[in-house]
Amino acid sequence: MAPSVGEPEPRELSMAEVLEVEQRFVEAAERVVRAGFRLVELHAAHGYLLDSFISPIRNHRRDAFGGSMENRMRIVTDILLRMKANYGRTVAVGARISIFTHLADGFGEAELRTALQILEQAGSDFVDLSCDRVLKPAFGGTQTMGQIARSVTRLPLIVAGGITTAEEAEQVVAEGHGDIVGVGKAMLADPEWACRALALLTHA
Template sequence: MEAPSRSALFNALPLRLLTLRNRIAMAPMVQQTGLPDGTATEAAAVFYGARAQAGTGLIIVEATAVEPDARCWPGGLGAYLPQHREGLARIASAIRAGGACACLQLVHGGPQASPAVIGGPGWGPSAIPPNSNFPPPRELPRDALSDLQGRFVAAAEMAAEAGFQAVELHGAHGYLLDSFLSPNRNRRADDYGGSIENRLRMLEETVRRTRERLGERLLVGCRVSFFNHAHEGFGHDAFRTILAALERAGCDLLHISCDGWSRTWFDTGRTQGQLAKETVRIPVIVAGSLGDSREAERAVAEGHCDVAAIGRAMKSAPDWAARAHRRLVANRRTGDADPP
């Protein structure tokens, strides 16, 4: 049988404000190329621009702090000081010049903020440390939560002014927004703790406020992860509740960080990507062991995701997307063997 001449990985994807040229995303990864004050350097623009020039459809720039106490590591980027705008604009310009969609991931480290960088413990929903590597965080008072949500909105506004076409709110991996979801780390007695509906309120409201303020200028995405909550009793119902709430709040793109895209969950025999696509109508991005382009193609073609996010493989190979095109499209047309 004749091999197909087109790969599902290279189909365009229409979104609310723009169209991705293909289904390949660069996953956000820490680079630590920023100046001490969080300003992005020219090296960051060159790094991301090279991946865009190679044909990547969506570039999600590394976790960028929304305020000084949000910083997680030395050399991280920021989006809260006036001088941050110029460096971010260089990155966005380099990405867009390469034909990719420029997306900035926004983060508050919360209980996982670096004490060495911020000068003390971080902030959390409760004074419970994430692990033995961090001191107990300071518990956020109820009247500070709206202001923190506003920091994400302000950072998203800076992203729009800098030329980014999308933002992604980091609600994964134990950082502030994710820590509110945790029944072990969120022991609040107010309306931001207790039930799953209350625990997701901080993330849901942050997405809604960002979309309401900037929805005409930016796509608003959200990254979540469930593998780090598996030991906390998260089941299929909680998974569905969280994703459905994010869609109602105005999320345009849902990004699921997995510990292996093909792993099945909740005794359903289906992957997180499949379960997400059964729950929401918005496009789903999946990250996790997709460095082989044939695996990425399979994930999209079989309905596990709409976009495959490539992490370490693209960090080490700027031309990952171009290589994937040769392997999955050009070589199939000519009948050539896979490139090395």
């Protein structure tokens, strides 16, 4: 746990704190459902707390939440299972994970495959995969991250990373790299991006 830069160094959460984190995520999902949303995404990506559990570089625990991929993802699957038990009949519940191949985080293709299998077994309704570049081959091979994921799971797949144009988004879906395209920076630069993309593709 690390409040901010300049504050005390990060420390390992106690078991009681891990359980408290899980409970707070479940409570957050309850607020989302009460607000009327019909999809809840658990953010386990981009170096935040849940991603720090998944990372073999940042997670040095020696208990049930550290070591193997199954253990490192336990906090994620615990939360997913509780969310599914509470809201799974009326709300889609899934998780976002990130794999950035230019970072030495110890996360390779084998780990990606295992992570996807674990999420599917936990009952995730979809997977949101954030990566370097959706349309570029991953891990030094010939397949994109989405294509690798599709060979592992049939869950609906959201992919995000480097998509800035409507044509690229269309290519992602047409070529089977993902079912839904996540767009970040392009939408920040142009709040009307989705409307413009729809108009462009509709009249193409």
